[in-house]
Amino acid sequence: xxxxxxxxxxxxxxxxxxxxxxxxxxxxxxxxxxxxxxxxxxxxxxxxxxxxxxxxxxxxxxxxxxxxxxxxxxxxxxxxxxxxxxxxxxxxxxxxxxxxxxxxxxxxxxxxxxxxxxxxxxxxxxxxxxxxxxxxxxxxxxxxxxxxxxx
Amino acid sequence: xxxxxxxxxxxxxxxxxxxxxxxxxxxxxxxxxxxxxxxxxxxxxxxxxxxxxxxxxxxxxxxxxxxxxxxxxxxxxxxxxxxxxxxxxxxxxxxxxxxxxxxxxxxxxxxxxxxxxxxxxxxxxxxxxxxxxxxxxxxxxxxxxxxxxxxxxxxxxxxxxxxxx
Numbered sequence: 001x002x003x004x005x006x007x008x009x010x011x012x013x014x015x016x017x018x019x020x021x022x023x024x025x026x027x028x029x030x031x032x033x034x035x036x037x038x039x040x041x042x043x044x045x046x047x048x049x050x051x052x053x054x055x056x057x058x059x060x061x062x063x064x065x066x067x068x069x070x071x072x073x074x075x076x077x078x079x080x081x082x083x084x085x086x087x088x089x090x091x092x093x094x095x096x097x098x099x100x101x102x103x104x105x106x107x108x109x110x111x112x113x114x115x116x117x118x119x120x121x122x123x124x125x126x127x128x129x130x131x132x133x134x135x136x137x138x139x140x141x142x143x144x145x146x147x148x149x150x151x
Numbered sequence: 152x153x154x155x156x157x158x159x160x161x162x163x164x165x166x167x168x169x170x171x172x173x174x175x176x177x178x179x180x181x182x183x184x185x186x187x188x189x190x191x192x193x194x195x196x197x198x199x200x201x202x203x204x205x206x207x208x209x210x211x212x213x214x215x216x217x218x219x220x221x222x223x224x225x226x227x228x229x230x231x232x233x234x235x236x237x238x239x240x241x242x243x244x245x246x247x248x249x250x251x252x253x254x255x256x257x258x259x260x261x262x263x264x265x266x267x268x269x270x271x272x273x274x275x276x277x278x279x280x281x282x283x284x285x286x287x288x289x290x291x292x293x294x295x296x297x298x299x300x301x302x303x304x305x306x307x308x309x310x311x312x313x314x315x316x
Binding site: 024027046048049050079081082083085086109110113114117118 | 190191193194197212215216218219222223226229230274275277278281282
């Protein structure tokens, strides 16, 4: 180990360095808003070890307001690791227990591929846009076909 | 007692290559050795690997698959191997003269058995196997090494032909 460069967490971030400590807040931005009976959580950035827990906290907290529908919009997500999938799976379970319908917006390969190869795309209602998810149209997955809740 | 620095890992990588293939001398390998497997460090390695992989000639989707696979391997190594905390992990990535791109991730701990509930660790390995063209996991008392391999498009380096789709 003596010939190994030291990688402290306090090391400054610089190009060409393996070590850095990018701010988790910058890595993933989360915004939530209410839209009729629905709550919409918009995620933008990267979902990984550093940020998945924060997303999960946000999603579970939003379920606490007992909306009829929760839309998780991943359109702006460029990286989705297994920790993010686990957060979504836990959210789906809590939503089901609370009787909240969960719909996921995933449009890019970065989000669709992880959902598909793990079989999780079949566990969620997946939509190609936030508008479609809110209206409950053109989705795929188990809960995609019910009549829209919002006009 | 063997040295365990990143250069030794590169040597190990070269020895693991099939049919005498060697590291392509025209593209410097990416070597990240001995870094603490903390989430902030792993993000930085992921970003660096993405930049590096983009120069290999792999298609954009293959680069995305490689980055996701390597990150899952790093996350496993960082969290799974060290029950008491984030231990050191090594990553080496190289292009070979016979048009393959290899990523090797190594830890020096023992992987704990998967939890009964298939959490992200189980999913991580599942994803690696689904995303990489070839995967090999070697476990020993000294640690676990994950080899992942992607073939470059047949047209050769620089082609943008999508692979594996």
